Amino acid sequence: MRTAAIEVRGARRVYGFGASAMVALDDVDLSIQPGRFVSVIGPSGCGKSTLLRLVAGLEPADRGEVGIHGVSPEEACAAKMVGLVPQTPALLPWLSVLKNVTLPQKVNRAAARRRAAIGEAADRVAPPEPPDMAELLRKAGLAEAAHKLPSELSGGMQQRTAIVRAFGLQPEVLLMDEPFSALDEFTRESLQEQLLDLWDELKTTVLFVTHSVSEAVRLSDAIVVMAAKPGRITDVVNVDLPRPRGRDLLKTPEFHQLEDLIRDKLRGAWHTRVA
């Protein structure tokens, strides 16, 4: 069996102590094969962002294990195998778009060696050469913006820059925390399309946190449904719609059936919480 790209076993995370303690994640298991696009959806407080932070190595699990291609999140980050796209673009306002997306290559230069070592141990191909960022910006429709400052761009273009920055690392695992939630519906749909195009080319494993059902259905190979109090996984739904998924797919009955299914599961998760 291949090593999973993301492996979470019995993860538990509690915030606070004693009576005010909040169980953000309770006994969560998740295994994602390389190259899969997996969304996590659930009501607020279900621990979906906590799950993402555990995988990103930004928080430790109180119990259980998290692995990325067989190593710990810390080791994976040290080898620059993990790309993060947060909720806000998080660009540096004094750097041009091009410099913003090239900065990740300039920090932690020892990563390439570490990544090669992990690749050998896990019997995987060595990471490719760093890509031409100007070219990647062009592909994302940001050629004109390359030498502009982030504040001169629209919100959608800023978030697209953040996505290019993450893809530029050619990460084994791409973690996205509600990256489109601050954008209007129209921009959102076009960014989903671009994300799928980039992903199609670079074929990396994606863990995508969202609270939009249609976004999850459109993007994912599988959707993880979570419930709150305590935060846990209630369902994993496979999405076997054909790819590429253009705008026309959004109108098909199969798409709507899946959306309805996910909504039912979410409602189910909600009711178990109340009961």
Next chain:
Amino acid sequence: MTSLDDYVATSPEIERPVAEAEPSRYSLRHPKSRIGFLRPKVWLPLVVMLVVLGALWEWGARSMPYLLPKLSSIGEALADEPDYYLRNAWVTLWEALLGLGLGFASAFVLAVLVSEHAWARRAIMPVAVVLNVTPLVAIAPVLVVAFGFGPEPKLIVTGLICFFPILINTSVGLRAVPPEVVQVYRTLKASRLEMLWRIRVPSSLPYLFAALRIVFPLSIVGAVVAELSAPGAAAGLGTAISLASTMNRLPVVFASIAMLAVMGSVLLLIVTIAERRVLHWHETTRGAAG
């Protein structure tokens, strides 16, 4: 499948020019501000203000000749011995800038330490606050006793007066990086030094410049206070003031004060220009003249 290039042409945000989305911010700034200076609406209020103040001054000088010299006699004092004022101004400026440099260097190093380590913050900040609330005018004579009439007490007083605003602003600025940015670079395992140099220091620049706008003029205050506490020694405009006032030479006193005011204004102007250049990306400099 929609190809990327097709997509670019139809994308809603690309079709809309950026300047249209934010018209007031960037593109219109320079032409507007240049023409602005020529309009009476802009310069007239200041000219009227200066005329009124000048008239009041002359009236005061005529009715109280022992308190206030005429503007014309201040001008004469400056014109008679320009070398005297320039030489003393140079001494004061040198003290002010060197003291500022010392204060800046030590405050910046401590700000980095304080922003990186909680223990350093707990140890240093209370002491810095006490130092800040202690009146420096009271410390200056003690320093003169300790270090004599040379440049040392002047540099120390100036350095101390500049120290606190830089320490506070820089340490706040170094920590003002949005959490998402920190998370992105933490997942890249950027080293502490890389984070500091590439992210924290540039983020702190707007805060640092706010401090510099305060301490550049303040450095002159520090130098003059120190000179006033150690009269009879060396040169400097503060020394010139205390000498002239003991001899009741009012025009010389006010001519020296005028020199100080001009020096302070020039320093402030230099900081403002530098800030515009360095912080061209920041909102405060962009909106300022728009």
